[in-house]
Amino acid sequence: MARTKTTPTRRQASAEEASPPVAPEPLAIDEVLRKLESVVAELEGGEIPLEVALERFEVGVRLARQGGQLLDRIEERVEVLLADRDEVAPFAGGDEEDDD
Template sequence: MAVKKPENLSFDEAMSELEQVVVELESGDIPLEQALKRFERGIALARTTRDKLDQAEQQVKILLSQDDQAALSPFEEQNS
């Protein structure tokens, strides 16, 4: 099974995988090279979840803005 890029995962999928990475790293039972690869994956997942949360927060701010006539536009995902 191919591993999806973090940016192609849903927020819930990314969080779930990030939790798994943390458990693996905290166990200390994996070789250093594999631990570094898992750490790198964890960083990418953390960035993805942060970006998705930022987008959701922006959407909420738009929806709660005082201007009831403000036009809403779909979000464009930013590739960092």
């Protein structure tokens, strides 16, 4: 006969408990900045209770740290890309002409 209620077996339940939680995918720097700006706007608005403000502040601190780490990685990548250049080349774009 058909079951109306399904419950996990002990083996299934223990397997689910044993599996590690999935880590959230890291945010892009633009997303971190957008979320941080939102938190700052909430805090500056002054319309939220103190407990909520403290929680939002904690979120903001985490986002600021994450953003700093992302910027550090971006800076390292730029340094690696430019490491083999001996000198800085002038910007070749634009329509400016030297009249001298």
